[in-house]
Amino acid sequence: MSDGEKPGNAIRLTKSQRLAWLRLIRCDNVGPATFRxxxxxxxxxxxxxEALPSLxxxxxxxxxxxxxxxxxxxxEMATAERIGARFVCLGESDYPATLREAEQAPPVLAVMGDAAVLAQPAVAIVGARNASLAGVKFAKKLAEEIGRAGFVIASGLARGIDAAAHEASIATGTIGVMAGGIDRPYPRENQPLMRQIVDGGGAIISEMPFGWEARAMDFPRRNRIVAGLALGLLVVEAAQRSGSLISARLAGEMGRLVFAVPGSPLDPRAGGANQLLKQGAILVTGAEDVIEALTPLDGRLPLAGKLDFGEPTFEPATDEPAEGERERILELLGIAPVSIDDLVMQVVASPAAVQLALLELDLAGRLERHSDGRVSIVI
Incomplete structure (x- = not known):
């Protein structure tokens, strides 16, 4: 095994391949699904x-x-090196073990800190930015006890519950996920917390380019990474319409366990968590509720295996749409999301041909991909 190799069920990219991956994901209209x-x-x-323009x-x-x-x-790579960060690609040994199983896993992550925490079983803790003092204290207690049980704590580096969860788990391991570039902390007041996480053996990660200022639409993207990193997601205080509920929905779609701390019906900050409990989330009154539910699931983390070299190929497909099939696919698509399997059945074409036509529409900016795998046309 040559210098720099690490054991794990992983690929290993050369420098030129890593640059090409970064170029591809930074191109217009190329998201995780399109990249794959x-x-x-x-x-x-x-x-x-080379193929993008014609597609x-x-x-x-x-x-x-x-x-x-x-x-x-x-x-961008030079900027990463200057601040002590690096890029990890999907399938490499340092890529977060649980996140790589998610359907919308980012192909490239910027990582600052100790990547070892990314290989550990994680629990996501999220909640209100305007959290109550009681909510903050309980979130810290939960994060500390869950961390001592061997779980890394993942969250979104926001004010309130997120910050409390990170602060309480620095000693046991925590992962902060940013909505903007790693060099653009948001909120600015959490910059010292980011430093503490990195210096304390945790990690900060982002899929966004260096220099990218977080926008409203970037926070749901961040939330899917928070959910994807963890075996389960715990909501501590959340309003009826909040990013925490988006995180919980995404976690459920990924097959993660969803937990919630109940709150007073008179407190608007408890409305979202109470709603999750009505929908079947696991009720949490102490850290043992989370630990007992998740401990049997540790075995879902990928097992170590042989290290391969080169880029991964998944299920190569070469079928081209037959005459008239592109037009038929476009005709069937509307603003209401539909499943790709339904499109294949209606068009009576091969899945590979339909996927290619959708890929072309996607790169043209005419297709929207939804978190549940369905697609719709952009009007």
Missing amino acids: MLINRFGGAEAAL AERGGAKRRISLASLDDVER
Whole structure:
């Protein structure tokens, strides 16, 4: 085994492959699902980059797709190195073990801190930014006790419950997920907390480019990573309409356990958690409720295996849509999300041909992919 190799059920990218992966995910209209389809179809990021313009044109793009330049990603890598961060790609040994099983797993993550915590079983703790003092104290107690039981605590580095969970688990291991670039902390007041996490042996991660200022639409994307990192997600105080409920929904869609702490019906900050309990979330009055439910699930973490080299190929597909099939697919798509399996049945085409037509529409900016795997057309 040469220098730098690590055991694990993983691939190992060369420097040029890593640059190509970063270029591909930074291109217009390329998200996690599209990235995976491109790698599947073309066998590598370099070949996918060459194919992007023609794919987007066939999908009806109104302008030429913008490709990230090699200079851009080399500058981003230099920035990462300067602040002590690095890039980890999907399938590599340092990629978070549980997150890589998620359908919308980010192909590339910027990581600052000790990547060892990313391989440990995790519990996500999320909740209100305007948390009550009682909520903050209980979140800290839960995080501390769950951490002592051997679980890393993951959260979104927000004010309130998130910050409390991170603070209480620095000693046992915590992962902070950012909605913007790692060099753009939000909120700014949590920058010292980020430093404490890194210095304390935890990790800060983000899928967003360096220099990226978090926008409203970026927080649900962050929430899916928080949910994907963990075996279970615990909500401590959340209003009826809140990002914490989005996190809980995403966790449920991923097959994670969802926990909630009950609260007073008179407190609006408890409305969301109480709603989750009505919908079947596991009631939590102490850390033992979470620990007992999750301990049997530790075995779901991927087992160590052989280290491979090169880019992964998943299920390569080469079928092209037959004459008229692209038009039929476009005709069937509307603003209401539909499943890809239903499209395949209606079009009576091969799954690979339908996936290629959807890929072309996606790269042209005409397709929206939903968290449950369904798709709709962008009007």
